[in-house]
Amino acid sequence: MLSYFVPVMRMNSATSRFGYLKNQTMAILICMFTMISSFQHSLFALHGLIAHLKGKTEEIL
Incomplete structure (x- = not known):
């Protein structure tokens, strides 16, 4: 009985x-x-931020 329980x-x-x-x-x-x-x-957020900043700097220039 015990030998059956072990495996x-x-x-x-x-x-x-x-x-x-x-x-x-x-x-x-x-x-x-x-x-x-x-x-x-x-x-994606970073890319959008960079694009936004690039647009702003182009507007200023």
């Missing part, structure tokens, strides 16, 4: 570990995706 417990711990790893990977991917999208947003 089952091992399998459960392995699957929970795999689930944990999968969750970690998903969390990292989501974090990277949000970082990239916010980075793109800041790039």
Whole structure:
């Protein structure tokens, strides 16, 4: 009876570990995706700001 329980417990711990790893990977991917999208947003904002400043300086000149 005990010899039956040991591999089952091992399998459960392995699957929970795999689930944990999968969750970690998903969390990292989501974090990277949000970082990239916010980075793109800041790039767009910076680009708009530069274009705005360029327009202003051309108006002054």
